[in-house]
Each structure stands twice: as C-alpha cells, then as structure tokens.
Amino acid sequence: MLSTDVLIIGGGLAGLSAAKALEGKKDYLVAERENRPGGLAATLKKGPFLFDYSGHLLHLRWPETSRFILDALGGNCARVKRDARVFAHGAWTPYPFQANLRALPPRVKSECVSGFLAAYAARQAQAAGKAPPRGNKPEVFTRWTRRVFGDGISKHFMLPYNAKLWQYPLERLTTEWCAPFVPMPSPETVLKGAYGGKPEILGYNTVFNYPKRGGIGALPAALARDLKGLRLGLEVESLDLKKGVANVKHFGPVHFKRLINTSPLKYFVESAADAPAAVRRAAAGLRHNTVYVLNLGVKGVKSPMHWGYFPGPEFLFYRTGIATNFSKALAPRGCASFYIEIATPGSPLDLASAEAAAIKGLKACGLIKSAGQIVEKLWLKIPCAYVIYNRERAAALPVIFDWFKARKAFSIGRYGAWKYSFMEESVKEGLEAAAAILKK
Ligand SMILES: Cc1cc2nc3c(=O)[nH]c(=O)nc-3n(C[C@H](O)[C@H](O)[C@H](O)COP(=O)(O)OP(=O)(O)OC[C@H]3O[C@@H](n4cnc5c(N)ncnc54)[C@H](O)[C@@H]3O)c2cc1C
Incomplete structure (x- = not known):
C-alpha cells in the first residue's frame, strides 16, 4: 500500500499552496483527479484562445499571501483599474x-x-x-x-x-x-x-491583479512547477479518516497520517466511511448552485468594460465579462473573448438554447452586433460553484468541523471550508494548514 505523511485531496490553489509550503520539509501527496492542476483557477486553450472558468481576478488583501502569489507569478502580473457596470432598464450604469x-x-x-x-x-x-x-x-x-x-x-x-x-x-x-x-x-x-x-468607485475589487500572459492558470502552473508530490488523474473515491486510508480510483488504497481536504465538503462527508451519523445529517443540509460558463472568441468588439451585471429577467445570464480587457494575450489580434455566466440550481442546461439566449442578450445590450462575429466557443461547467448560505449551513459547519478537529484533519479552500471565498483566501488556508502540520 502506498503511504504518505500528508495526503492533500485536490490540486487547486488551496492544495497547491499547502504542497508548496510542505515541499522539502515533509512527505506529502497531492491527489488531483483532473489531468491538470489549478481547479477553478485553471485556464484552458481552445484554438488560438485562452479561456478561464469565467473571470478570475486577483484581489490581494493580505501582505504574506500577496507576496507569495506575486513571487510565484514573477513579473507576469498587471494591476488593472476596474471598469464594472450594470445593465438595467435598457441602460448601462457603473457598478x-x-x-x-x-x-x-x-x-x-x-x-x-x-x-x-x-x-x-x-x-x-x-x-x-x-x-x-x-x-x-x-x-x-x-x-x-x-x-x-x-x-x-x-x-x-x-x-x-x-x-x-x-x-x-x-x-x-x-x-x-x-x-x-x-x-x-x-x-x-x-x-x-x-x-x-x-x-462612484466602491467595493472590494476597485483594482485587481491579473497575469499578463497565460490567463489565471499561470498562477497554479507556477505553483505546481516544482512540486514533487503532485499526482494528476488521481481521484479519491472514499476514505476512512480514523484508519487513515483513502481509496483512489484505478489505483488502490493510500495510507496517510494527516489529511488536507480541498474537495467539496458535502461530498467529502458522504464518501467518508467513518463519518458519524450527526456529521452525515449536517452535511445533507448543505446546498450549492451550478454555473455554466459560455466562453466566446469574438471579432470586432469595441467595449472597454471588464464585466457587467444583468439583473433583468430578459437576460438568461447574471454576469458577462470581456477577459481580453484584462489581458490582450488571451486572444489573437483583432479578437476579444467573453465569458458569460448562467446559474442553475443543479438542473441540466440545454446548451443550444442557452447559447442562443446568451447571444441575443449580448446583442440587446450592445456588446456585439451579430452572431457572425463569433469565431470560437467553449462551454465550461462548474457543478459546485457558489455554496448556499442557508440556515442549515450555519448549523452544520460546527458539527462537521468538530469531527475534522478530532481527527486532526483539515478541510480548507472555497469548497472544503464551504464558503463564498476567493483565490487569495484558498492560498492563505493552504499555507496555514501546512504551517500547522509542520509545527507539530
Ligand atoms: C464563477 C466563479 C467566479 C470566480 N471568480 C473569482 C475571482 O474573480 N477572483 C477570485 O479570487 N476568486 C474567484 N472565484 C473563486 C475561486 O475560483 C476559488 O476561491 C479558488 O479557485 C478555489 O480554489 P480551491 O483550491 O479552494 O478549490 P478548487 O479550485 O475547487 O480546487 C479543488 C480541486 O480538488 C479537485 N478534486 C475535487 N474532488 C476530488 C477528489 N475526490 N479527488 C481528487 N481531486 C479532487 C478538483 O478537481 C479541484 O482541482 C470564482 C469562483 C467561481 C465559481
């Protein structure tokens, strides 16, 4: 049986940051089920375009994590002043x-x-x-x-x-x-x-950072570069925290002493053989939405806007953004790229009609003139996108985290901690979990 001191489930920003802090100091294994690192902060290539999982902008608030992120990116980072808007009652107004x-x-x-x-x-x-x-x-x-x-x-x-x-x-x-x-x-x-x-320029994201080249995926790629314990294509299917054993699909059992989970908390609990009944009941009340992102490569776009919010029911999407206004390197010369976000409660989305509605919406608000401008597209699905802040969540988290504490395990990141958080927070939690393990 393979064994490791620290098993990290998930190679998104939380898992990669924890691994980076453990590298050379402690034996660890990052099991990432996809064949690329980065989780939601990955960037995918389609034709000559680079598409993110919708807009992923760095809002840096804390000195230590800002340094860590900017060091990882080297000089590959631009500071951008936000141009965000709202389209309501047929007019654009600033956000x-x-x-x-x-x-x-x-x-x-x-x-x-x-x-x-x-x-x-x-x-x-x-x-x-x-x-x-x-x-x-x-x-x-x-x-x-x-x-x-x-x-x-x-x-x-x-x-x-x-x-x-x-x-x-x-x-x-x-x-x-x-x-x-x-x-x-x-x-x-x-x-x-x-x-x-x-x-009025208000809000938490009036200025943001974004890689000059490579999309937001440049950040996880930089973090992953020298990690000796990162394994792609390894999906943890079930585990027993008490016994310290995880079952990895097509691979077999992995024995661990400490665990850092970054996979969605609700499903992690379901897969844990030793989760007590109270913990299972608590996790059963957790809810999330699903977001579909339609990425479009488009010719002849004039707007300098970064992103816009759409409250009106006549628009299927709640937000759309122009990623090439953060970084021209995401598209070939003369082209722009849009991300269009559509949320569902988890029910499947008919992609063909959603695409038609999205294009109609882009035309209605004047961002494009015709569907003929579109030269590339990529649909991405984020099954667990925003965790729902319902009463059940507030009651469930202390029960679930007491169990983790008793097992000396961590569950961190946007989905491991089950919260509305951002990339820097996942990095922070990864570094903190690693520091706590190294201290013992
Ligand atoms: C629509 C949207 C827009 C966003 N925009 C921004 C933004 O502008 N700025 C910002 O700072 N943040 C933004 N965020 C939040 C940001 O994406 C997250 O905070 C951050 O990327 C989460 O990183 P993570 O490592 O915690 O989780 P994830 O990125 O989800 O990483 C978890 C990893 O675990 C892997 N995994 C899951 N289950 C298993 C398993 N059983 N076995 C092995 N591997 C597994 C997954 O494949 C994934 O790679 C946005 C989020 C969404 C949904």
Whole structure:
C-alpha cells in the first residue's frame, strides 16, 4: 500500500499552496483527479484562445499571501483599474448599482433614492432607540436588503440579481457572506450617484491583479512547477479518516497520517466511511448552485468594460465579462473573448438554447452586433460553484468541523471550508494548514 505523511485531496490553489509550503520539509501527496492542476483557477486553450472558468481576478488583501502569489507569478502580473457596470432598464450604469443610479429612468431612480433614504432613516431611528430593536434572530437576505438598501434598490437590482445568481429562495438565504462583497454607500453617495457628480468607485475589487500572459492558470502552473508530490488523474473515491486510508480510483488504497481536504465538503462527508451519523445529517443540509460558463472568441468588439451585471429577467445570464480587457494575450489580434455566466440550481442546461439566449442578450445590450462575429466557443461547467448560505449551513459547519478537529484533519479552500471565498483566501488556508502540520 502506498503511504504518505500528508495526503492533500485536490490540486487547486488551496492544495497547491499547502504542497508548496510542505515541499522539502515533509512527505506529502497531492491527489488531483483532473489531468491538470489549478481547479477553478485553471485556464484552458481552445484554438488560438485562452479561456478561464469565467473571470478570475486577483484581489490581494493580505501582505504574506500577496507576496507569495506575486513571487510565484514573477513579473507576469498587471494591476488593472476596474471598469464594472450594470445593465438595467435598457441602460448601462457603473457598478455598484446603489451608488450609480444616474442612468436609470426618472421613475426608477426616484423609487430607488426615496426607498434608500427611508431605509436609512429607519436604521438611524433604530440606532437612536426610537424604533423597536430587530431582535437576535439571524436575518434573511430579503429582509436585510430592504432594511439596508430600501425597497427600490432591492426591487430593481438586489433581489432579481441575487435570485439569478444563487438559484435558491432568497427568503431562506442568510447574510453572513454580504459584508465583504456588497458595497454599502452613504446617503450622500447615493444622492450624488443619482443626481450629479462623477461615478462612484466602491467595493472590494476597485483594482485587481491579473497575469499578463497565460490567463489565471499561470498562477497554479507556477505553483505546481516544482512540486514533487503532485499526482494528476488521481481521484479519491472514499476514505476512512480514523484508519487513515483513502481509496483512489484505478489505483488502490493510500495510507496517510494527516489529511488536507480541498474537495467539496458535502461530498467529502458522504464518501467518508467513518463519518458519524450527526456529521452525515449536517452535511445533507448543505446546498450549492451550478454555473455554466459560455466562453466566446469574438471579432470586432469595441467595449472597454471588464464585466457587467444583468439583473433583468430578459437576460438568461447574471454576469458577462470581456477577459481580453484584462489581458490582450488571451486572444489573437483583432479578437476579444467573453465569458458569460448562467446559474442553475443543479438542473441540466440545454446548451443550444442557452447559447442562443446568451447571444441575443449580448446583442440587446450592445456588446456585439451579430452572431457572425463569433469565431470560437467553449462551454465550461462548474457543478459546485457558489455554496448556499442557508440556515442549515450555519448549523452544520460546527458539527462537521468538530469531527475534522478530532481527527486532526483539515478541510480548507472555497469548497472544503464551504464558503463564498476567493483565490487569495484558498492560498492563505493552504499555507496555514501546512504551517500547522509542520509545527507539530
Ligand atoms: C464563477 C466563479 C467566479 C470566480 N471568480 C473569482 C475571482 O474573480 N477572483 C477570485 O479570487 N476568486 C474567484 N472565484 C473563486 C475561486 O475560483 C476559488 O476561491 C479558488 O479557485 C478555489 O480554489 P480551491 O483550491 O479552494 O478549490 P478548487 O479550485 O475547487 O480546487 C479543488 C480541486 O480538488 C479537485 N478534486 C475535487 N474532488 C476530488 C477528489 N475526490 N479527488 C481528487 N481531486 C479532487 C478538483 O478537481 C479541484 O482541482 C470564482 C469562483 C467561481 C465559481
């Protein structure tokens, strides 16, 4: 039987970062089921185009992980100022919607502004003790967005956009994920954004980094380069954490002393023979959506936009972006590349009709003039894309992570930790798990 000190399930950014930190210091094995490393941060080649799994931009926040990522990329990284927009009521407005209402029809604009001001006044009254307190019950998304942004902004952006993205009843969605990702403007900003002044640049991703060459896949490729324990095409089918044995498809058992899991938590628990009944019950309540990404290589595109959000029901997709506006090296001269994101609750998508609807949408918002401009396409499916923040998640995670702790195992990364996180966070968690193992 093959044995290793540390088995790492998954060669995405979390697994690769952990392996990089263990390299030369501890015996480890990364089992990656695909025949390439990178997970969702991989870049695929189709004809002369390089396509990512939708836009994958580096938002660097922490000094140590920023250094680690930029060192890995060498000089192959550009800093880009965001040009993100929203297409609503037939017009483009800069992102975020709530701070840039100026392009909307007057009726919609005043609904949004008056709703925001009323919500703001109600919150002020509450803070001053002039209104009854909210109580301690966790707030659901529909209530939260009306309380924070008011009825107009909720109706015209927050509710339809999030319904399209999450594909889950919004009255059952909790709000722990909102703080880092949803920009909160002041009343002055909302008024200025509606009636005058320059567009407001708000949010966590006003400037981002992206590789100059090779797409986002340049990052995992750089991390994977010198890893002696990385094995591609190895899928862990089941395991027993207590016995320290993983069964690898077409390969057989692998014995391990410590485990770092980065595969989706819900399915990991299902595959663990020794998971207690309470842990299984907890994992059964976890939910996620599925995202299909239609990548298109297109001639004659003029827009400098990086990406746009589409709340309207007339668009099948919730977001589309122009990847060549981050890096010209993704397409041949004269061509651009689009990524178009369509979410489902997990049900299969009819690709032919989705493609027709996507092209119709691109024409309707003026990003392309005709389907004749399209010269290449690649559909990619992300089966487990956004984990759902439902009440079951909040109750389940402590139960599941107590079990991991008792087994001295780690479950990290966007899907191992079952959260709405970003690439730098996966890198951080990989480095931290490796450091904890090396400390013992
Ligand atoms: C639509 C979308 C857009 C995004 N945009 C951004 C963005 O702009 N910026 C940003 O920072 N982040 C973005 N993210 C998040 C980003 O993709 C993730 O945070 C990060 O790539 C996750 O890395 P990971 O290693 O944690 O997981 P993954 O990339 O999922 O890696 C896990 C790996 O485990 C492997 N695996 C799974 N099961 C098994 C098994 N049983 N055996 C062996 N191997 C297995 C998988 O093949 C995969 O390679 C986006 C995510 C999505 C879905």
